[in-house]
Amino acid sequence: MGRAVSVRCPTFMSEMSAMNRKLIQTLAETTSKQVAHFNKTEVECLIREFNVLLGEQAIPGKAVTGLDRGKFRSILHNIFGMTDDMIMDGVFRTFDKDNDSFVSMKEWIEGLSVFLRGTLEEKIKYCFHVYDLNGDNYVSREEMFHMLKNSLTRQPTEEDPDEGIKDLVEITLKKMDHDHDGRLSFTDFEKAVREENLLLEAFGTCLPDITSIEIFEHHVFQVQLEQ
């Protein structure tokens, strides 16, 4: 992506035991080969940040479960400014690939690769997965209704908000449901987003804005340069 300048981890690394450091380096070596958008040093920094956020040290030989829903949601909220519960649950579900209710270190790095630096193709897959609330590979009328209602009914209006949202669902379907079966398949969604990129986050903000990406990356990758 052309953004990987020389990056150094905070001095924190030197405070870790040599054994732990070696473990993290080995882990980073392996993991960086599996993710598209981070180099080895960046992966090392992300592992360190993961441990900080987890609030406990990764002890060699001890299995670390990972970030639970609550911890993960507070990261989305505090670091990336997300507020929508339904969307945050969707992001959690999308990061938690093996569905064990924890975002493991590997899931964290793989997820962030798309979340922070994903290509359009990767982001289309990611957003579709977030929006497919029940995981049946379609975004249904009901799912659209719930998400739009959740994101739009912040301000109370005099009219029945449900009617307006139902109309919006129909308008959205008309625009995006290319095969006319009354729901969005991945193919429908992908086609619509490729035609109009703004539809990527049609049902709620599930990707961070550029400012929070920059702040996060600066904090995780380059904090040492300022010390």
Ligand SMILES: [Ca+2]
């Ligand atoms: Ca998991």
Ligand SMILES: [Ca+2]
């Ligand atoms: Ca669905």
